[in-house]
Amino acid sequence: MSSKRITTPAVCFYFQVHQPYRLNDLRITDIGSVGPAGYFDATKNHAIFRKVAEKCYLPANALMLTLLRDHPDFKVAYSLSGVFLDQCREYGQDVLDSFRALAKTGQVEFLAETYYHSLSSLFSLGEFCEQVKRHADTIEELFGERPTVFRNTELVFSNEIAEIARLLGFKGILAEGADHLLKGREATTLYRPPRFALPSASKRIIARHRIHPRSAATTKILLKHYRLSDDIAFRFSNRTWPGYPLKSETFVSWVRENPGFTTNLFMDYETFGEHQWADTGIFQFLAALPGELRRQGIPTRTPSETIVAWARRPMPVLDAHVPYSWADTERDLSAWRGNPLQEAALRNIYSLESQVKASGDLFLLDTWRRLQTSDHFYYLCTKYWNDGDVHRYFSPYESPYEAYRRYSHAIEDLRLQLERAAEGKLIMEN
Amino acid sequence: MFGWEYPPVHCGGLGVACQGIVRGLKAHGTHVTLVLPHDTASEDGVSILTPADLGVAGLISVQTRLHPYDSVETFAARIAAQEADPALQELYGTDLGDAVERYTATAVELTKNVPADIVHTHDWMTLGAGARAAKALRKPLVAHVHATELDRTEFHPNAWIYAQELKGLQSADHVLAVSSYTKNLLVREYGIRADKITVLHNGAFAVPTHNRPFEKHGKRHPLVLFLGRLTVQKGVTYFLRAARKIADHRSDVRFVVAGDGYLLPQLIAQACDMGLADRIIFAGRVTNAEARQLYRKADCFVMPSVSEPFGLVALEAITHGAPVVMSRQSGAAEVIQNSLLVDFWDTDKMADCILTVLREEPLRRAMHSQTPRILRNLTWERQAGKILATYRNVIGGRNG
Structure with a gap:
């Protein structure tokens, strides 16, 4: 304990930035004629992207740029999903430019993830590696640096995923600070996975997709401090919460009272202005945060700086036999894999992998991958449906059943397109 | 309590709901005296029932020629068809207004000595009787709305019936609406104060515990079911149009239209014109047992109502394992x-x-897996508990 007290507690921010491609109101009569170009609701996706851009991305990035300039020692990290970047190219070059401006300060780290914000880590190792590689290539191309820390979709994490990340060459990986794995230990230290040997077939696949020239010696685990993170992300505007209204000064004092090496504050970037609207005072809170951290003597570090600062300190083991995530109170996978709809949809999409790849059609491949985005399966979740909770808030569809109707039609059409492609009869539009 | 029909003699959801409420209230130890219409010319069923059969403390049977789903036209048509005897026609009258007035007068006379704490009516026909009885007994009136004239007529109401409804609802101390859909309609179209209306969804009867077997789809002909009265309100023509579109896509699907109503001849002709003759079966009126069989056999149940205050059939369909596609213009949704x-x-x-x-x-499978949870939250006993709470508030409001 005493060694912990000596260390200056630091804060590590990571913000997730993501938008899925929502589906069109497809009909059975469209199947066979609609084609991949018609699966996604361009009007809705455009509208939502612009709405979130105006409410969150643009004002938050403008504020962040000022903060980074005013506080040269202030550091943050982002993870931008590939499908978000695709939507930037389609609907918001201004948003992409604002992220590049942040990158130019040198105070921002961009993390690696699956390009399509997918659950491929659970279904197909080869596909997973390809998506991570494509994402790393894109981030390097856009922001000038190849990511060295990996965060999986929705912080889905297991021993196996940590080992894959290590072999791919990542020095660090993010995970939820779940109580059931910490067993009373603090989320403020760094952990390592238990020694874990993958089958040699898996190792060969990973070796073909390595992100960095060499595998990492160890992959350090940074755990989300969910209580303090959720104070901002979920409770900030809750008037019945005793902490309301939350001021930066109070919040930073909570961080200070929370001894440890690093307090990892991980949350959706849409917290700023979208989940918590501007009128809640969330931007004022954010604006005051760097100054308040400095006043109370708490430095900020990016995830890779946190890993470097940890150096060779001994790391306790975090043993995650079963994959878990940062979602819901269960912190398990049931938000995406909890009912027959989700299992059917996941089985159907991943069963097409060999056909899609055999087709050699890049547009079909890209479409198939966009259908892997985890949000599609989240919208099928029925576990709290009757209670009208957060899942309903986040869904663009009327119900999980309506979501499935659309998704299953897209799959049916894709299957047909693949059959035609296999027969060599398909002439793609583009 | 003024009811209109009661199982086993009923042709719509009103009787089923009434039975559910009576049973639910009884489970809470409430004494119910039920006032039911009794048509000498129709089935004998009601008259031979005793209070014990119906599970109520008292039963008052009022002679009338009214049927619960009568409109001005159907009433006149039925009376004209049934009554060859001009003397009888004179006795009861051929006009719906007169019949309701006679029913009301008789019902009030017969209930003047009932020691009730509260008067509860179901829909417009009994509303006048309930209002007058409540006044005579000096007890509060709770008007339960299962359907309005606007629902029944695609929003082209008969002015007199609408006026009767309006008057009754205005005089009621409190209104129970079977859905928020209906509550909103009452506020919007009848100008009833929102705080005078409590939403009380219909309940479900005991859940059959058997799990619907989800065998691989080996059936030769998937079955799509409509069940309900064949009236404009129930949207049967939209069902036929959807059937036509389905038939264009799949030749193996079969459709069943179960239920009776004044649209039947027209619908049969329409189905033939649409080339659906060999795809669709008009089953006519079905018994409760037959209805259960149909729900169990159905691969999809459709409720295409134009305006549906609740739609008990949808609840019955999920109870028996049929997946439901239904109109958004319904309370059951x-x-x-x-x-x-x-x-x-x-x-x-x-x-x-x-x-x-x-x-x-x-x-x-996913749809069906949610059914037990939904039904558990919708038992009649639970709903009756909410009715009792409303009673208490209304009585308390009066005394306080």
């Missing part, structure tokens, strides 16, 4: 979350939802 919703006029999407349900076994 508020509680049956495991259904696919469409606008009644959007027959393209209706057809698509039905086809998706038929194609996707996981969808049927």
Whole structure:
């Protein structure tokens, strides 16, 4: 304990930035004629992207740029999903430019993830590696640096995923600070996975997709401090919460009272202005945060700086036999894999992998991958449906059943397109 | 309590709901005296029932020629058809207004010595009787709305019936509406104060515990079911249009239209014109047992109502394991979350939802898996508890 007290507690921010491609109101009569170009609701996706851009991305990035300039020692990290970047190219070059401006300060780290914000880590190792590689290539191309820390979709994490990340060459990986794995230990230290040997077939696949020239010696685990993170992300505007209204000064004092090496504050970037609207005072809170951290003597570090600062300190083991995530109170996978709809949809999409790849059609491949985005399966979740909770808030569809109707039609059409492609009869539009 | 029909003699959801409420209230130890119409010319069923049969403390039977789903036209037509005897016609009258007035007068006379704490009516026909009885007994009136004239007529109400409803609802101390859909309609179209209306969704009867077997779809002909009175309100024509679109896509699907009503001849002709003669079966009026069989056999149940205050059939359908596609213009949509919703006029999407349900076994399974949870929250006993709470508030409000 005493060694912990000596260390200056630091804060590590990571913000997730993501938008899925929502589906069109497809009909059975469209199947066979609609084609991949018609699966996604361009009007809705455009509208939502612009709405979130105006409410969150643009004002938050403008504020962040000022903060980074005013506080040269202030550091943050982002993870931008590939499908978000695709939507930037389609609907918001201004948003992409604002992220590049942040990158130019040198105070921002961009993390690696699956390009399509997918659950491929659970279904197909080869596909997973390809998506991570494509994402790393894109981030390097856009922001000038190849990511060295990996965060999986929705912080889905297991021993196996940590080992894959290590072999791919990542020095660090993010995970939820779940109580059931910490067993009373603090989320403020760094952990390592238990020694874990993958089958040699898996190792060969990973070796073909390595992100960095060499595998990492160890992959350090940074755990989300969910209580303090959720104070901002979920409770900030809750008037019945005793902490309301939350001021930066109070919040930073909570961080200070929370001894440890690093307090990892991980949350959706849409917290700023979208989940918590501007009128809640969330931007004022954010604006005051760097100054308040400095006043109370708490430095900020990016995830890779946190890993470097940890150096060779001994790391306790975090043993995650079963994959878990940062979602819901269960912190398990049931938000995406909890009912027959989700299992059917996941089985159907991943069963097409060999056909899609055999087709050699890049547009079909890209479409198939966009259908892997985890949000599609989240919208099928029925576990709290009757209670009208957060899942309903986040869904663009009327119900999980309506979501499935659309998704299953897209799959049916894709299957047909693949059959035609296999027969060599398909002439793609583009 | 003034009811209109009561199982086993009933042709609509009103009787089923009335029975549920009576049983639910009884489970809470409430004494119910039921006032029921009794038509000497129709089935003998009601008259031979005793209070014990119905599970009520008292039963008062009022002679009348009214049927619970009468409109001005259907009443006159039936009386003209049934009554060859001009003397009888003179006795009862051929006018709906007169018949309701006679019923009301008789019902009030017969109930003047009932020691009730509260008067509870169901829908417009008994509203006048309930209002006058409440006044005579100096007790509060609770008007339970299962359907309004606007629902029944595609929003082209008979002015006199609408006026009767309005007067009755205004005089009621409190109103129970079977859904928020209906509550909103009462506020919007009748100008009733929102705080005078409590939403009370209909309940479900005991859940059959057997799990619907989700065998691989080996059936030769998937079955799509409509069940309800064949009236404009129930949107049967939209069902036929959707059926036509489904038939264009799949030749193996069969449709059953179960129920009776004044639209039957017209619907049969329409189905033939649409080339659906060999795809569709008009089953006519079905018994409760037959209805259960149909629900169990159905691969998809459709409720395409134009305006449906609740829609008990949808609740019955999920109870017996049929996946439901229903109109968004229905109260049941508020509680049956495991259904696919469409606008009644959007027959393209209706057809698509039905086809998706038929194609996707996981969808049927997922929908069905939510049913027990929904039904557990909707027992009549639970709903009757809410009715009692409303009674207490109303009585307390009067005395305080």
